[in-house]
Amino acid sequence: MKASIHDTHFVFRRLHSLLGLLPVGGFLIFHLWENSQSRFGQTHYNDQVVGWLQQLNYLTLLEIFLIALPLLFHALYGLVILYNGKSNLSVYPWQGNLRYTLQRFSGIAVLLFLLLHVGWTRIWAIWEPAIKADLFAHMQGLLIQPSVFLLYLTGLLVSVFHLTNGLWSMAISWGVTTSPRAQSICLGICAFLAVLLSAMGVHGMLGFLP
Amino acid sequence: MSEKIQFRIRRQDTPYSPAYWQTFQVPFREGLNVVSALMMIRQNPLTTDGMKVDPVAWEFNCMEEVCGACTMLINHRPMPACSTLVDTLQQPITLEPLSKFPVIRDLMVDRSRMFADLKRVRAWIEIDGAWDIHQGAPRISPEHWRDNYLYSRCMSCGSCLEACPQYGQMLPFVGAAALAAVRLMNNHPTGKYHRKQRLHAIMVEGGLSDCGNAQNCVQVCPKEIPLTTAIGELGRETTVQMLKDLFGSAD
Structure with missing residues (x-):
């Protein structure tokens, strides 16, 4: 009997969980590391960081299969999951329940932020080759506006929260952490990772400013 | 006064x-x-x-x-x-x-849905069939007994379901009570003969993967049953079962 794989529900939930870490979460970490190098200046960033990425062979295929499609599945299936729960934080104001609720709200927030973020950079660059040629100047033009900076900061923090809290939840779902002690240690590690990734992201954002 | x-x-x-x-x-x-x-x-x-x-x-x-x-x-x-x-x-x-x-x-x-869900996940132990399932009384270590006992205290009061953001009259999730029952029955020396059937029963819509890890259940349980531990352990068992289903195994 192969009930579990003939019923797609379980496999889809696990796939949603797995894709959230690999490749989507992995890409977020890479993306933050990549952009943290903005502090080395316009020339270094445009030539060494962006230039190195843009000369990769099969780049469009990598973008589609390692970023766009997994992200799209994770986002759309995440919206389906939203309909299977109803937050009750006002009655049970506990931190686990708070993170459950924030995980759902941050998911929507990340999705909205990404539509804007990808639109402003990757999609816009399809019509505007100047953006690709000097991405540093383009980002500086965006981030120099306080409202955009604040928006990017929010987008960064909710993305990092969604990834690190998702990682904690994933460890339980896949059966890595079972005892309350293991789950609590895992929460500490995920919180540390959240601080680290946020710092890296903010560092990168500041690096674009003149 | x-x-x-x-x-x-x-x-x-x-x-x-x-x-x-x-x-x-x-x-x-x-x-x-x-x-x-x-x-x-x-x-x-x-x-x-x-x-x-x-x-x-x-x-x-x-x-x-x-x-x-x-x-x-x-x-x-x-x-x-x-x-x-x-x-x-x-x-x-x-x-x-x-x-x-x-x-x-x-x-x-009317809590009859709780009992329907216990049936849905096969939360019972078959002690006989066409032949004897076990020979003699199954032995169990005191440690094993102690762990299982925690789960046997469930009285189907519904508190865990009441506090669960994923459980509701219009939602398919069976909730922590039925999942903890699977944990209990799967670790019983006779009950484990139907371990795979119970795992498959929770690897569907409304099963284990509908848990959102809000962990309210374990906080409100009046019997202090380690419900979230059961959910983690079942997570591990279903991961292994899924790999067996996908890639094949003798078990």
Whole structure:
């Protein structure tokens, strides 16, 4: 009997969980590391960081299969999951329940932020080759506006929260952490990772400013 | 000794009629619990407005927190009314029926879905079939017994489901109680012969993967059952089972 794989529900939930870490979460970490190098200046960033990425062979295929499609599945299936729960934080104001609720709200927030973020950079660059040629100047033009900076900061923090809290939840779902002690240690590690990734992201954002 | 305890009780005459609130007062007594206060209201069902009303309907049975029947929302949290002492509660004490189950009348709810879900996940042990499943009495280590015992305390009161953001009348999730029952039955020396069937029963819509890890269940469980540990352990077992289903295995 192969009930579990003939019923797609379980496999889809696990796939949603797995894709959230690999490749989507992995890409977020890479993306933050990549952009943290903005502090080395316009020339270094445009030539060494962006230039190195843009000369990769099969780049469009990598973008589609390692970023766009997994992200799209994770986002759309995440919206389906939203309909299977109803937050009750006002009655049970506990931190686990708070993170459950924030995980759902941050998911929507990340999705909205990404539509804007990808639109402003990757999609816009399809019509505007100047953006690709000097991405540093383009980002500086965006981030120099306080409202955009604040928006990017929010987008960064909710993305990092969604990834690190998702990682904690994933460890339980896949059966890595079972005892309350293991789950609590895992929460500490995920919180540390959240601080680290946020710092890296903010560092990168500041690096674009003149 | 003229201290009075106030109760605000959510009333509903039939499953289909609208709910309304009534306030009652009972004299305080040392060691008074919510069930005994409800018994006093039943003896003299007079609201604080002086109106004579129908006595409040509720369920209770064992009076020692093992049957789960008297579970209701006491000050908005699910608790067994028999073991909840009035001294520990803020007044006026609000009593409501559990919100995740259909109301029969006043504080009585229909929890039959819980039993349907226990059947759905095969939460029983088959002790005989066409042949003897085991030979002789199965032996079990004290450590193993101690771990299993924690889960055997479940009284199907529904508190874990009441507090769960993923559980609801219109939602498919079976909730922590049924999942913990799978954990218990799968670790029983005879029950483990049907381990795979139970795992498959929770690897579907409404099963284990519908848990959102809010972990409210373990906080409200009156029997302190390690529900989130069971969910983690089942996570591991279903991961292995999924790999076996996908790539094949003798088991």
